[in-house]
Amino acid sequence: MAASTGVVSSLLSKLATLAEQKYGDVRRIRREITFLTDELSSMNALLLKLADMEELDPQLKEWRNKVRELAYDVEDCIDAFAHHHRLSRGDADPGGLIRRAARNMKKLRASYRAADQIHELKARIMEVSDRRLRYKLDEAASAAPAPALAIDPRLPALFAESKGLVGIEGPRSTLVSWLMDGEGQLKVISIVGFGGLGKTTLAKEVNHAVGAHFQLKAFVSVSRNLNPKKLICDVLSQIMDQKDYGKLEVEQLIPILREHLADKRYLIIIDDIWRIQAWDLVKSALHDNSCQSRIITTTRISTVAESCCSTLKDRIYYIEPLNEVESRELFFKRIFATEHGCPPHLEEVSNEILKKCGGLPLAILSIASSLANKPDIKEQWEMVKKSIGFALEGTPTLEGMNKILLFSYYDLPTHLKACLLYLSIFPEDYVIASDKLVWRWMSEGLIVGEMGKNLEQAGQIYFNELINRSMIEPVGVRYDGKVLACRVHDMVLDMIISLSAQENFVTILHGHEDKFAGEKIRRLSLRCNRPDVEVTQVTSKKFAQARSISLFGYKEMLDLQGFQALRVLDLGQTVLFKQVKNIGKCYQLKYLDLSNTDIVELPEEIGNVQSLETLDLRNCRRLTLPSTISGLRKLVRLLVDYTAALPEEISGLVALQVLSCASYNSVKFMQALGQLTELRSLAFKCWNPDWYFDAGMYKEVSVASLRELGKHKLQYLDICDDDAILDALMCSSSESDCPFPHLQKLVLSNHNIQRIPRWIGSLVNLCHLEIVVKTTRQNDLGTLGNLPCLLYLKICRLYEPVESQQFIVPNRGFRCLKELCFQCWCPLGLEFAPGAMPWVQTFRLWFMPCWKSCDHGVSVGLGIEHLLELKLVDVETGYGCGKREVKSFEAAITAVVANHPRRPALVLRRSGERSAVRKENWTAVETNMNKSLFDSSTVRQSLQKESRDSSTVKQRLQKQSRFQT
Template identity: 45%
Template sequence: MAGVGAGTGAMSSLLGKLTTLLSGEYTLLKSVRKEVAFLERELRSMHALLETLADMQKLEPMEKDWKGKLRELTYDIENCIDRFIDRLGNGDVKRGFVKRTVVRLKTLWKRHDIATEIQELKARVMEESKRRDRYTLDNRKPRKPVVELDPRLTTMYEEVKGLVAIDGPLNQVIAWLTEESNERKVVSIVGCAGLGKTTLAMEAYRKIGGNFQYRACVSVSCTLDLEKLLKDILSQIGKKEFAECQSQNWEKEQVIRKISEILTGKRYLIVIDDVWREQDWKFIKASFPGNDNGSRIITTTRITNVAKSCCCNSGDQLYQMAHLSSIDSERLFFKRIFGLGNACPPHLKTVSAKLLKKCSGLPLAIITIASLLANKPRIKDEWERLQDSIGIDSSQNDDSLKSMRDILLLSYWDLPQHLKTCLLYLCIYPEDHHIECEELKWKWIAEGFIDTRWGNLGQEAENYLNELVNRSMLQLVDMNYDSSIQCCQVHDMVLQLIISLSDEENFATVLNGRVCNSLPSKIRRLSIHSNVQQQKVAVDAIGRSELHARSLHVFGKFKQIPLVVNFLSLRVLDLREGSCIWFGKKQIQNIGSLSQLRYLRLHSSEITELPEEIGMLQYLETLDLRRCYSLTVLPSTVVRLRKLAHLFVHDRLMLHADVFGRMHALEEVSAISYVDNPVKFAEQLRNLINLRRIYMPCSVALLQAKNGDYAEALVRILVSSLNELGEHNLQHLHITGSVGENLFRDPACTFPHLQDVEISTLIHRVPKGMASLNSVVKLVIKVRQFDEKDLHLLMRMPCLTHLGLTLYHRIGVREKLTVGGDGFKLLKVLHYEIVLSSGTGISFAQGALPALRRLHLSWTASRVMSRKCDGADLGIEHLSGLVHLHVETNCRCATLGEVEAVEAAVQKAVALHPNLHALQVDVYKTSTENIIKGGRERSEESGEDMTDEEYGNSEIDVSDSPPPISSCLLDQVMWTDTRSSNSAILRVCNLPAE
């Protein structure tokens, strides 16, 4: 079972530890054994009842009180036992150290603090046991087991994204935004929660965003953090400026000045989602320069007066969202449950109508309750029981939010206990926060939420995540190439619900700007969001939670937070970007005292070195130091971190080869660029047989080789080690060209588990061994010489679904790569970039790429038009499954006529596509400032193309792929055009992957 639960506390984890203490694994004094045995016996007798009560939605006051006190008691006992075991010295108390153990036990047990605490806890256990008997609580029967949903992530995502009744509102909003007016205009979308305001705003943003030089979309949340919001905008309109802002910790005024500097005189589109107060809007609006360049701002809000304040000028427009009609509600509801084209069975029509009435036309409510029903038996009585459990509908009490909360509560109580716990944990994140799923899974594991019976905790955590998404308790933001979830988000109504439920269970304490009349006497998990007014409350909360808190999360800047080294029960410490400007050498020097720590993330430029004591963190599983840019080396004591599985450092940090080679628990490491002894590193790498993911973007061999022979020998050793790792668990590999060419040179090479390969620098030819990579799903490479043989070699890779291919080869005048129908049967995403060749260099024959959904083409205008490409020879019309075409044209050294000719060729190619109505097309132009002036035709004096040498030395990052795209059918082709003075490529965002 999972060790820790929201309703059961640490009961399961605690019983396991007590059992271990009583087993032969530890040698205990007779008096110690007696006390431990009593605790184990009494707690086990109450375990089943606690689990039963935790699964019950409605409890009598005495039951609720008993459950809460026993739950808190389990945390306190486990904290005491953890400290006791830690003081014993872990491994030193195993058999064979009996004499030393007995002496240590006598000393420990006589110490006043341990003895007194055990006696106090024993008395509390006896009292709860007596109360259980007095209240006859054991007579309560467990509820019927929940039927769990099967994971259907991709289908679910597409259905949720399948927009219903959005055409009319979207056309109206776009019409207002595209009216011919140079004055800056605001369109404000207003409506209650769950109506789809954000969806409408983002669809409009996505459809017309390419017509603006700069664009950004941000969420405000209930409590405005203006500095964070402004930095979010800066990160989208100026990546270089944002990096400077991060490294120098700019204040709010500096960020405002930089945003104004970037946007002044430019045409921009900004989405401000979820504005709560008129004053907030005034602060936000003041950050943008007013101009007459046709700029547009879209706001969403739940409050009419706020929407009106946004629309203070004559040209501004307010759009009032309406609830879905009964017909549209039915379409959305039945589509989620029965799928496209399947009608509702006659015996369920009446109860479906009643359920839809309670949803009040709220899309979120409809999707939530439909997801609950999707995998349940289609039995009328069961659906009616569910319908009866929802409160009265909005037509009777004029309160759709009450009905919405009832529906969400129903879905929450339908979750099994372990999913309730994992869902409640999400309350630690700020509103509208994009949650990285890998991080979330590691935190769940560190907290003890994942069932340990199945062995692979990571896969089990993935299953939990899938279930929560399938039940619509979580929203997808992005997906990985393999259809796993990359990033998710909690809807604000769900977030409000789980915060209130967490408060009831004393599961987590969230300081996010809301009014806190009182704090719990014992805080178990603490999340602090940026809010200057709550600095004093935060300090007080930390002070009272030192001995009890299991996790501490800080989002935003806090300068007054005291030392955290007294958090003796801490499992998770996450100090986010900007949150630990106060966290330097003094605060970290005693970090070894956090003996229970499993997850540690530090983002601080103040940290210049880690203390040797970090090696005392015997349970540490994840260490994330990617943003500690002033840290240059890891202490040698990290070799003592026997359970460290995930190590993340920045690419300028030096690793000790001898230490690294002995960290046998490592499963994932990023990013390896510098080591003190490259040869030893390469030799020792083969010993890390648990490695699943290796990220080496800069080759150790190339960076540190003293001469050619040394580099060649080093590559051979590194290849040998990687070959050995390939026979074990290696799944993801990011390496440089010299290593990649040698690693996959052998046609018979086998990497049975390898799924993802990225070679970050140029390789001469495609290695023959790549055809033998039968498990690889994603491949990203840059090739200097490429012809039909290389193409057919890649086409033989049987499982390839995602290919990034950059060609530096000068293809001859009569050469063109033709992709036929004899390979790439599963390829869904193709990123094709041609750097030196004239023309497009590629065409698609009839029957090619039957599974392709997304095609990204990148080329240089002057070279494409040197072949007089007219678009018809591309063969786009043969890609029948294509839903998204992304064309990126580099305008450097091209004439205006050449640029226009490329655009015309793309339009012609698209016009030939048989499913034109379903195709989304994005056309981007970069380096527009380098278009040759003074004419549409090239003259001998007009400038020259880049040389081969210049192209070869230029940085081209194929891995910077555009975000996932939607599989929804769009009503029209969307043409976008980026004319950014800094050549930034603005991409479509927040759409699902294929």
């Protein structure tokens, strides 16, 4: 239902905009638009009602599908009309009677043609509306019976035998230690995790382990649709004598419960909380006494857990999937009664099935139960493996698992359902960059603007909410808590693929063997993992109505003739791709990703794609961009590499906000760059112009342009190379002469400035700083330490400090810093005073001891033990001296870290010995911010702590009027 309501809502918004505009003298169009708006608004009201129903009558489902496909066709017609009207309005010079007459005639013909199409669609709408009345669908929806009472799929977990559980001992011991710590005040522990991970089972096991120590106990489950009276009555019935509480209201029940708990040591377990409001009710009903009472909650939603655990003594436990060994043990015990009973010929297929389950105990048990009654024949197991997921939804043993997963989906708001279904486009185990996903959502109209936020900010909120609800798994977290990417659990992917197919939201094809004979394709995901088989030939006849095409496989060329509805074209994972034809005909295209392909030249007609907002050309070798891209007046993001050849004239990119990573040594290009006043993010490589005939002019223009950008909206600046230009920018003598007052991120790489410029101290919004300096002074730390919002600092020092060999980080300043990277070629000379950098969690040290330092010996007096929040120490040593000195240094670092009170993780490596890190598809700039990939538990813990830390920092900053929170 998410797809249907989403497309109609998007269409209504367009119709409202269209109704406000004037289209010549064709009043007929305005009348038809009014009619369409009224009819579709009425239909959307019923669709929204149906969206809350988990099961639909076949008649209602068929009517919904008709409305959805009709809305798609109406939107295509409206978009085509708007495009031709804009084209005819601007295709001629305003002067000249004949030209004006020709332009008006062309516009009039387009208007009448659109009016005829709209009239045909109007007839279809009337037919759908008549069917709604004829079959009394509104009454059918209102009178739809409640779903038949089914067994709660969580119920078996309450009665599972402890001896059959796997991987429970560690989590149970941790929770028992938290519960029995002797704390007198009421403590809340919340267990958080994805549906099917075993939260209920773990809570039950903890209850058995510690229940005898409490005077009163209760274990109640909360449904998605909270019934406050039932919840309170369920607790009362387990801790008091049976009475008829049903006659009392909630306001009367809560005082009874609070009075009974006032002087008792109690343990209350509230299982599967979905709403913060449900917790507020529980909290108001349970007495906060001093009898060592405890509350355990389980939830799938991180923000609910954080609401439950609002005090410092409360704890959140993020339950993790089973590891490989535990998964095999649980799987084989269920089928063969012993973990070693698997026949050799079933080992391979078993491993593939377990990979699909992804450590989800419910999935492992459900699939194992379906296999337990099958013969040990490999072919039959292969059939089960291929059909795992919602293709097996008719299998009784899997119904409980499917319902558990669907609970989370049904609880999503309508707009999030559509965004989740969109993820079915990507293959299994695909790592999806958050910025890529958000901009694709935006291009397809899946994001609704919120008050005070632009679409990109709203999209990031959507992304974070899906993580918060455990629907997607976070991959990689930056120092500021931003999740860089995500992946989808295989079981969730199966679910959304099934739901997406039901709503014709995404169509997945795998190559020549596919024969598509269904409804019009709206979103196409083409996949082929075999290098000897090219993906299915895309033809306009089959796929002309596609809004997005994503290719994952092998293809050399793509012809887009006839793809006028296309909004998103993603070829970023298409091997050998070299050429795209007729792209100029895709006038609705907003997102074009050609990254990581072999394309070397964009066609001139790219300039005709006037709707284009994102153009991603990263990792395309020796790419040449035509001069026509300067006409893309709606282009917001241009992502290229330093090797790309950009045209000199880019001033026409009036909407450009992100340019990464450009390079040019032309005065004309630098002049045009300074005119892009909307630019907020610039990663730029300055060529050394020594050979250039007018190096002085190039330097003067470059500095002027960068300063001009700094006056406007520039927030992120990454400049590489060229000493002359950067020296001119750095030479300001005072804080008041700051060239970039709005900066939030500044990266000065491969450039050796003499010292840290004074104006950096005025960057009150700066969160990220990377800088290379020839030497440092102790008072430079004061400049950097006073930056109120600095979260990340990478400083590379080439020579020894001026005053002394010791570089002491004082106990003042750096009050918000989370990550510190320090590089040096000279004797280390770095020390942290007690109380220094109180929030630093990651310390990265790159040290290449020179021969001089080796002559004096290498000492490690870092004072790391004073960094009280430290979690990771990452040390890399170079080849500046012999192995003996490096080993001595590493031993000293190891000893220092081992004595740290928090025992942070330690990573030691030498230059050239970096472990191979799998290439992820987020930007190199973001990846360099945080090389470490965190698992989902670490990410959520980090996000939670970020929330708490940020509130603490905010309180501090509010005391200082010049600091901006």
